[in-house]
Ligand SMILES: Cc1cc2nc3c(=O)[nH]c(=O)nc-3n(C[C@H](O)[C@H](O)[C@H](O)COP(=O)(O)O)c2cc1C
Ligand code: SF4
């Protein structure tokens with residue numbers, strides 16, 4: 001493969017395209033509400049209307065408005081249809097040139113769409129993720145070509161550093177710095193001088209589906225990001241760790257890897273250079289802790305998925321003792337856009353310390369559920385009220401939860417907080433990987449805390465004592481509070497346990513498990529106190 | 543090997559560059575409570591009893607798994623650490639059914655000693671009282687899961703010293719259970735050589751000689767280190 005061939009593929013693809021494209025979302029959300037049948041009916045309807053020479057039906061990745069699926073959009077007219085049933089297919093084809101239609105019309109200019117800024121999701125809902133030609137026609141693999149031919153690994157790392165990109169897996173570690181560390185790391189003295197690149201697609205937060213959606217909608221974007229990373233750090237082998245609960249993502253990734261290999265975009269001597277890079281998929285069994293990087297490494301090595309103390313960090317000693325770069329799916333998805341459009345462009349988005357965009361899965365008591373990509377620095381209020389449209393029944397929003405079981409609840413009074421790593425931490429939550437759950441007045445914050453604690457208790461790997469037993473004890477206390485059995489002293493004990501588990505647990509799971517409790521105690525302590533045993537309150541009254 | 547100078551609890555200590563804080567402290571006569579650490583085995587960092595404060599880092603560091611560094615200032619016995627250690631020992635006692643009065647290891651048990659060392663007077667937490675099996679299918683040894691603290695010293699002794707890996711852990715969280723081979727009764731575990739190293743390594747009365755009665759069992763955990771040392775000298 002050389003540049004002429006790459007451009008040839010893009011040109012042939014553009015020439016092949018028909019004037020009108022009906023995009024039918026086939027990602028998991030719409031898939032589950034019958035999108036495949038709808039796609040077939042749309043194809044049949046185009047055929048029946050005799051328009052097959054100018055109209056094509058394309059199964060595309062997630063459009064983002066998943067709560068309103070199955071979704072259909074039309075290019076170039078921009079028409080959008082929501083909650084489409086298979087029976088409405090002929091109607092949609094009849095309405096391609098405007099005119100009335102039984103299918104529910106969506107508003108493509110709704111703030112849900114217009115307030116977004118698409119970087120990693122720019123192809124989502126626009127290309128067929130199962131065809132590499134569509135990705136290439138959208139400019140794909142040009143960034144990889146450019147770095148292999150025109151840039152040294154150090155220049156690539158410099159660009160990523162200057163872009164200000166931080167890891168999207170939760171902790172926000174500066175990506176350029178991590179790459180530089182792996183690039184410099186020589187590995188264990190006795191070991192073979194190999195390095196690895198690992199993409200973390202474990203995505204275990206309940207309710208989160210950003211990474212799944214990226215993998216399902218644009219798998220080549222992630223592969224291209226991994227390849228650029230491998231070139232920058234000097235790795236020749238990559239692993240994509242995806243949870244087994246994501247069969248569609250795994251299927252599309254396997255297809256993408258096969259196509260990329262066939263086109264010489266993975267394998268040896270990529271773009272006629274000395275750069276070799278192979279990628280394999282590893283399917284996880286869905287344990288939350290396997291998203292933690294050292295547990296993930298153990299799992300890929302075929303051992304029990306348990307964290308180990310760091311240091312040494314994977315950048316120095318990772319897979320089989322070799323220096324290993326681990327990044328999140330969304331982190332890798334940002335790489336090709338940064339290379340193509342420049343570090344300065346990327347650094348111009350967002351805030352001083354949190355650059356770029358972030359994808360969130362908007363869920364809970366909100367009118368518009370789905371996937372959004374927004375510039376960092378946008379306020380929670382803008383997300384909840386403008387993109388999300390408030391609660392479905394118009395009742396007031398009480399709080400949003402970010403960061404899942406490792407995060408916290410932010411009350412409505414703090415909704416002017418900008419969404420960036422530092423601001424969210426300052427109000428007792430975290431950016432996390434992108435879960436955002438909206439709660440209204442009917443939600444009990446103590447029950448929310450208990451829900452997340454139950455999750456951590458069930459997912460604790462059991463290696464270290466504070467997390468293994470401490471989460472069970474905290475859950476027990478939360479249970480007693482919810483059931484109106486607890487005394488004020490038990491809230492104190494709960495707080496002590498939070499400090500203990502946070503300060504002494506081995507890995508991030510235990511260290512952050514108290515966050516949902518601490519943040520709800522901080523902002524909604526009255527809800528805890530209301531639930532205490534009444535006699536106990538009377539006894540302790542002066 | 544270059545030496546490092548550090549202070550532990552205000553005392554100047556010199557240590558080898560590859561030593562852990564735990565080793566350096568011991569040489570200086572400073573005791574840090576441990577449970578999952580056993581001389582001669584790899585470090586696991588699991589019990590969290592050896593956590594210490596290192597000036598300049600906000601996170602507590604496991605002494606058994608943290609290398610010394612030049613100028614490091616370590617505190618091993620602050621009010622916060624004492625409270626954490628007491629709580630961790632209480633959590634262990636609350637997890638399974640540790641009935642010392644009927645235990646083979648009573649009087650020679652590291653967990654009992656730890657409770658005394660950290661000043662535990664009672665357990666503040668709910669006893670989880672799980673139902674745990676006792677496996678006496680092996681001809682010479684038995685394991686009582688009621689007394690297991692999941693330190694994995696037996697797992698590591700078997701794997702790293704005997705080179706067999708009969709033991710491992712199945713399940714997760716408080717459902718974690720020690721298993722032999724692929725979860726068969728110990729007596730049927732084909733890989734077990736009956737060497738008894740797991741018994742030497744076990745800090746509690748969980749692994750015992752068949753036929754021992756109350757307070758009779760004395761583990762000899764230091765023998766693991768002696769075996770490892772003897773081998774490395776010969777090679
Ligand atoms: C309990 C736990 C679960 C985690 N799960 C994930 C996950 O599902 N996906 C992910 O990318 N990172 C996860 N992480 C963070 C990873 O350990 C690691 O920091 C991340 O993959 C690094 O990538 P980044 O720098 O691109 O964010 C998890 C961490 C912990 C402690
Ligand atoms: S904090 Fe929890 S998940 Fe992490 S090592 Fe300890 S027991 Fe396992």
Ligand code: SF4
Nearest residue numbers: 690691693694696744
């Ligand atoms: S049997 Fe003994 S050595 Fe093995 S894990 Fe349990 S307490 Fe530790």
Ligand code: FES
Nearest residue numbers: 025029030063066
């Ligand atoms: S799954 Fe169809 S729009 Fe997200």
Ligand code: FES
Nearest residue numbers: 587589590592606
């Ligand atoms: S002795 Fe260090 S963590 Fe157990």
